Amino acid sequence: MDKKTAQKKVFLEIVQQLRQLIKMEKIQAGEKLPSERVLSERLGVGRSSVREALRSLELLGLIETRHGGGTFLASTHKHQLVEILSMFILEDEKSKKDVELTRQIHEKEAIRVISCTEILRTLPVWDSFFVKLEIEGAVHCRDILRELLITTGNRLSLKIWFQLAAYDGDRLNRSSTEDEKLIIQTMLKSMQLGYEKEALKAYEQWMNTVASI
Structure with missing residues (x-):
């Protein structure tokens, strides 16, 4: 095991x-x-x-x-x-994918909410991620996703997300790669500008990159 x-x-x-x-x-x-x-x-x-x-x-x-x-x-x-949630303790690949897709539903909804809400998309936390990416060259993947959920203020969604994210293992609990840097920057900038579709497109591209790791 x-x-x-x-x-x-x-x-x-x-x-x-x-x-x-x-x-x-x-x-x-x-x-x-x-x-x-x-x-x-x-x-x-x-x-x-x-x-x-x-x-x-x-x-x-x-x-x-x-x-x-x-x-x-x-x-x-x-x-x-x-x-x-305990019924999906990843006994097979189908269950793993179900958990991953369910987690992404919460993340995408958070991106939509933030993109459509000026006070949320202009919070300084997004600029702090840009600074970290430029100075250190990477950010912790889980930190960005968690901040998306926290920012929406939906406590139930955040609680569910925490548990779903716990089942995704090391793919989220790591620093971003060089290949992910531009994608994450595009997602954050699109979200800040209120470009929902572009932010979601970048998010999907990021998740596809994560899946290949």
Whole structure:
């Protein structure tokens, strides 16, 4: 089992473990869940793996971490979202593609919203990416995509995106290549100018380049 597959397996096991605990122990929203140490022992995995999986669950709103107080169950109506996503833990190539395309739906919608909203497309963050590209020659791919989602202000879309992006592995968690530099610059500049079609075209070109890596 490769590293990425193992990480996804751990995430699913933790989701299943939490569901069992909720059902068997009748844990109510707002009540405390077992510690990282206990979950680590029950699952037979390292605490760092448990911590990363719990962070993903927190981004989805399934759990809430209170500083110095532990981890608590959030509203139970949010559990269905986690269950739906956990069904796509990339058992085959079709599932991988489904996750990738679903993630891109959120990214493209963010580009549309930003391109059509003057106050969003003129934010200084886009210029900061240009400066980084010119000075350092590269940007972190995930940083740009995440900023697109954050800028729209759609918190639900952002939470879903975080989980979908987690399943795309190293293709997003890296610095952009020289081949990607001009494409990213074109996408950002088109978006800043409000040229929605051109920005989306550049985005599609970028994703095609990412797919080939």
